[in-house]
Amino acid sequence: MRTLLICLLLGVLTGQQPVLGQVGGLPQAPPRDVRAEPASRVQVQALLLRAGAQPTPSSSAATDDRGEFRLFHLTPGDYIVMAMTPNNIVGPEVEGEAIGFASSYSPGVPTMAEAARVRIGPASQATADIRLIETRVHTLNGTVVTASGEPARGGNVSLIARESPLGPMFATGLSGTGTFSLRNVPPGSYELIARHQAPRPAGALSTAPASAQEFGRQPVEVVAHTEVLLPLTLGAVVQGEAVFDETPPAGTRVNVTPTTLDPRNLTGVPSVEVTGSQFTLRGAFGPLLLRANASGGAAAWALKAVLLRGHDITDEPTVLTASDSGHLQVVFTSKAPALEGVVTGQNGQPSNDATIVIFAHDPKAWTPRSSFTRLADVDKDGKFTVRGLREGRYYAAAVPIDVMTNVVQPTAEILESLSGVATAFTLNAGESRSVDLRLVLFER
Structure with missing residues (x-):
């Protein structure tokens, strides 16, 4: 059985210097299997790990004939490294079936869950090995x-x-x-x-729908x-309406945004047409979340809920069908609660070295893209204000900024850890609540 060895060198350099990498023969790389062969024309991809989000494709490159590659402009963070299935390398047939190589993650494992993490800091370098093992294709x-x-x-x-x-x-x-x-x-x-x-159809204008x-x-x-x-x-065509808790002024504009939890978004999201308070989704396919905002007049409108036949689906990915037309509502309120406060450090002085994490008290709401989870910055005096929140019971915590680096939305695991040191409170309609927070010592 042949083994192809990929030795990877990653780094973040100052200025416009590239990230260098090499397959095989790398100084200071771990000892190479003597049976391994340098792998040329293999696509190598670095995936940035971000809490609350799928790994994000970052720099990539193909190995050259000598098995070398260069990766540019990696930001500091934790990565996993993947070698794509090299379709160009196919061996002889065995029992009538071709032999090739499966995609692998460092150090040579078949799944992302088993992959080794590579930490890249400012002006640092790291190495990782990937071994591609023969398999039937x-x-x-x-x-x-x-x-x-x-x-x-x-x-x-x-x-x-x-x-x-x-x-x-x-x-x-x-x-x-x-x-x-x-x-x-x-x-x-x-x-x-x-x-x-x-x-x-033939002869149709290019501007036709x-x-x-x-x-x-x-x-x-x-x-x-x-x-x-x-x-x-x-894809389904679904009609819905925007509902306000008080009469909106003339000219109020509504925007509805469908989102999907599919990280590659291969089926896309439906297009949206808005006419006054009515909206139409065209091409809805697969589970969707709806987010919406409204602007106009002196009121500050915030999303209160997304309802389907009276059931709250704000945070429930839902497959919408044509039969849902007339039963879909996005509900806005001008009485959304707000949270404000001051962050103090361990020395008791105001601190601006913090990210505010606000999340639901109920663990069932610790879902991806939850409308109850918010991240907020503090100003130079350690003060923060977060508007447009939903009513309910919450936790809030002030954590060091570097803990939330590359975090899109905190995972349920992070929120569970934070719940033990966070401050609990309740927000009611129209309330502006003041909650001061002490910077917590927390590592994810």
Whole structure:
């Protein structure tokens, strides 16, 4: 069995200097397996770890013929390093099946959860090894059909590992007969996703509205050469309305923003049309969260809730269908509570070296993109003000700024740890509450 060894050197240098890396033969790198071969033309990707978010693709590069690469402009933080499946390296067939290499994470493990962390500090360097091990590779063939049962002519398909949505992805376009072929796919559990938009009729103006998009996704087990049929469905058209707790002034503008928890957003989000207090989502597919804001007049409007048939779905990813039209509401209030206060350090003096973390008292609300979780800065005098909060019971904590570096939204694990040292309080409608906080000693 052949092993390909990737020795990685990462660093953050001052000025415009690049980050240098090399595959094989690296000074000060760990001893290399004598059977390992330098791997050329392999894509290496650094993924930045951010609490409350999926790992973020950062700098990437392909190894050259000598197995060397350069990575530019990495910001300080914790990373994992991934070597993409090298489709260009395929060995001889064994029992009629091709042999290739599976994507791997440092130091040579198959999943992101097992990957070693690499910490990059300002003006620092770090090394990591990745070993690619031979595996059987297969071909996934398939046909995509539209909602009307016709072959999907045009569009694309993507295949992503189910356990690691930001891991390696295989992608290709659809043929004129709706077929596709993905080659050199290692065995595993995947999600197959297709997206298709019919072309405009012949002679239609380029400014004419595009036809509705169709989407499809299904799990696929790749254990041998596989044939699949993937049917598409039309993205839903859903109508809703904005509701205010008091009559808004003329000219109040409403904005509705759909979001998805899919880190790659392969199915996209629906387009939004707003007319007065009415809005229409076009192309809704898969679980969505809705966020909204309103502006106009002297009142400061804030989102109070998103309701579907009277049920609060503000923080519940929901699959919306055409039957939901007329039952979807975004509710605004001019009486959203606010929180203000002063942060003091361990010496009892005001401190501006803090990030304010506000989160729900109920652990059930510690979900991704929760509307109850907010991060806020303090001013030079240690003061903070956070407006537009929702009513309810909360925790608040002031933590050192560097603890929240690269944090998009704190994870449930971080919030659980903070709840033991945070200050509890309740916010009621129209209330502006003052809560002073002591900077806590906390490490995530």
